[in-house]
Amino acid sequence: MRILLMGAPGSGKGTQAGFIAEKANVSSVSSGDLFRKNLSDNTELGVLAKTYMDRGEYVPDDVTIRMVLDWVNDPSNISGFVLDGFPRTLPQAIALDKELGSVDKVIFFDVPTADLIERLSGRLICKTCQASFHKIFYPSKNGMICDQCPDDLYQRDDDKPDVVTNRLKVYMQETQPVIEYYDQQNKLINIDGSKSVDEVQSKLEIQLND
Numbered sequence: 327m328r329i330l331l332m333g334a335p336g337s338g339k340g341t342q343a344g345f346i347a348e349k350a351n352v353s354s355v356s357s358g359d360l361f362r363k364n365l366s367d368n369t370e371l372g373v374l375a376k377t378y379m380d381r382g383e384y385v386p387d388d389v390t391i392r393m394v395l396d397w398v399n400d401p402s403n404i405s406g407f408v409l410d411g412f413p414r415t416l417p418q419a420i421a422l423d424k425e426l427g428s429v430d431k432v433i434f435f436d437v438p439t440a441d442l443i444e445r446l447s448g449r450l451i452c453k454t455c456q457a458s459f460h461k462i463f464y465p466s467k468n469g470m471i472c473d474q475c476p477d478d479l480y481q482r483d484d485d486k487p488d489v490v491t492n493r494l495k496v497y498m499q500e501t502q503p504v505i506e507y508y509d510q511q512n513k514l515i516n517i518d519g520s521k522s523v524d525e526v527q528s529k530l531e532i533q534l535n536d
Contacts, residue, residue, distance in 0.1 A: 327352055327406040328426065330413070332505065333435030334497045335490070336445040338519045338526060339410055340458075345527055346433070347408045349534050354408035360393045361385065362456075382489035384496055387417045394418075395425055406430075416503040432508040433533070435519035435526075439494060446490045450479040 327350040331339040340356055347354035361379060364372025371393055375385045384390075394412050397403070413419040422429070437445075448461035452472035459466045459479060466472060470479045483489060508514045515533050517526060 327431070328429040329406070329408045330429055330432045330508075331408060331410045331435070332432060332501065332508075333519060334437065334439075334442050334501075335484075335493050336442040336449070337435035337437045338523070339433070339435045341523060342435075342526060342530060343408055343410045346530060346534065349531065350406060350408065352406040352408060353403055354410060355397055356410035357385075357390060357394065357412045357414070359410075360397060364393060380483045382484050382492040382496075384414055384500060387415055387421070390414070391418055391421050394422075398422075398426070413504055414497075415500045416507060419504050419507050429513065431515055431533070432513045433515045433517055433530070434505060435517050437519040441520055442494060443487070443490055446485050446493075447487045449481065449485045451482055452479055453477050 329346060329350060329352075331343060331346070333339040340358075343354045343356065358379075361372060361375040365376050366372070371389055375389055375393075378385045390412065394409065398407060398409070413422055445460070445463070448463070450459045450461065450466070450470070451457070452459075452475055454475045454477040455472065457472055457474050458464075459472075466479060468476060471477070472479055484493060505514065517529055517533070519526060521529075
């Protein structure tokens, strides 16, 4: 099963990626995970990607495509995968189809813009384990200290309000053609991402069993 997860930053696709991968019995990865891994390994692609991420801009297609295809083509993913946040642009979608032939399902998490801004501007990340918290919806029991490590929590540069607004604007400009591309292939599944985690998972389970 080859599944793509689409949705604006903060739409909840990352929260549901593990659930979907478990149900499909495949591995999952986000483009952000790949960027950070390349950065931690001090690769040229990782350092280049971070300069765009810190400005709230999307990484150029050629850089992103190279990272993702390296992961997709790993022998451990031969049975399928869940890709979170890729493709984001039409050239990325076309490149992926050219490499794979096709994907099985494209799940789009639809959330109103105002909700996205509220979700993103409150997100906090652990410096060590990268666990995600939220000032309103999922606060750490220890304030600005991670519940799991523990270590300090911080707000990523690309989660600050002014950067969030720019990220959403860029998303609408670049990703709408991708949504239409997969809709024309009858592979697009729309999920109301504004619902609770449990409600969203119930809808996802129905779609995955279809």
